[in-house]
Amino acid sequence: MEKKSFLRKATPYLFILPWIIGFIVFTAGPLILSLVMSFFDWPITSTPTFRGLGNYVEMFTKDKQFYKSLVITLKYAAIFVPLNMIIALFLAMLITQPVKGVKIYRTIFYIPAVVSGVAISIIWGWILNGNYGVLNYLLSLLGIEGPNWLVDPSWALLAVILASAFGVGTMMLIFYTDIKSIPIDLYEAASLDGASPARQFFSITLPIITPTILFNLITSLISSFQQLTLVMLLTNGGPLKSTYFYGMFTYNNAFKHHKLGYASANAWVMFVIILFLTALVFKSSSAWVFYETEAKNSKKTKKGRK
Numbered sequence: 001m002e003k004k005s006f007l008r009k010a011t012p013y014l015f016i017l018p019w020i021i022g023f024i025v026f027t028a029g030p031l032i033l034s035l036v037m038s039f040f041d042w043p044i045t046s047t048p049t050f051r052g053l054g055n056y057v058e059m060f061t062k063d064k065q066f067y068k069s070l071v072i073t074l075k076y077a078a079i080f081v082p083l084n085m086i087i088a089l090f091l092a093m094l095i096t097q098p099v100k101g102v103k104i105y106r107t108i109f110y111i112p113a114v115v116s117g118v119a120i121s122i123i124w125g126w127i128l129n130g131n132y133g134v135l136n137y138l139l140s141l142l143g144i145e146g147p148n149w150l151v152d153p154s155w156a157l158l159a160v161i162l163a164s165a166f167g168v169g170t171m172m173l174i175f176y177t178d179i180k181s182i183p184i185d186l187y188e189a190a191s192l193d194g195a196s197p198a199r200q201f202f203s204i205t206l207p208i209i210t211p212t213i214l215f216n217l218i219t220s221l222i223s224s225f226q227q228l229t230l231v232m233l234l235t236n237g238g239p240l241k242s243t244y245f246y247g248m249f250t251y252n253n254a255f256k257h258h259k260l261g262y263a264s265a266n267a268w269v270m271f272v273i274i275l276f277l278t279a280l281v282f283k284s285s286s287a288w289v290f291y292e293t294e295a296k297n298s299k300k301t302k303k304g305r306k
Contacts, residue, residue, distance in 0.1 A: 041055075042260040070247055073246040076224060087168050120166060156243050222278070232248060249266065
């Protein structure tokens with residue numbers, strides 16, 4: 001009986017054992033190792049030597065590029081995150097409309113999300129080319145002389161932001177799923193009261209999907225700090241390091257300068273910054289995120305008081 005009871009209790013864990021092993025080997029293990037490495041001078045070919053907090057002290061006191069790349073990444077995140085969410089929400093609202101062929105449009109809008117970063121960078125390299133790019137050609141039709149997007153330091157960061165906003169398909173589908181789950185009765189009642197479509201969006205749709213907005217805001221914020229592939233292939237951090245993102249700064253320290261310990265310290269500082277910004281977003285969410293369960297509980301409390 002004891003053996004059967006033990007097997008019954010152990011069976012669920014046996015099913016998730018492959019995931020547990022994968023998590024330990026590919027996620028938890030590398031995380032712990034990188035934390036240990038951040039306290040060492042860890043070259044690729046020679047023996048590691050203990051530095052204590054030396055990597056962190058060097059980063060904050062001696063490495064000017066640390067601050068420059070961090071500022072560039074913050075600028076990128078400040079523009080990319082709201083732009084990304086606005087585009088995704090706009091597309092989600094479009095594909096919820098009862099028009100003919102909406103499934104085709106939904107597929108077209110989602111396709112860029114499954115295309116590799118290399119392919120996207122090649123496509124946008126053609127689009128943003130200052131000499132024969134499609135974007136500058138379209139601007140010339142309007143009588144506007146387009147800039148050298150990927151060569152001019154004043155425009156390079158904006159060019160990377162435009163290319164990054166191309167892959168909003170996943171976020172669009174998340175918004176779409178939440179919007180489609182809103183009861184149609186709410187919109188019908190609002191229409192009977194004379195509410196315009198814009199009024200319905202701001203009074204019904206937007207408040208109800210605020211939990212989804214919170215989720216997409218956090219994931220978009222995290223991805224903005226981890227941007228590497230696109231900027232590496234489009235500008236390689238240039239021109240004049242105007243697009244030298246923090247992710248590229250960490251990558252180059254690890255695989256170009258062979259300073260694995262220092263790069264690990266860079267990565268953990270990035271982790272702390274993302275954790276801090278995420279905590280700020282969560283802290284502010286109580287003022288603008290609407291949860292349906294909380295509304296129901298508050299109504300029950302009011303009825304109970306009566």
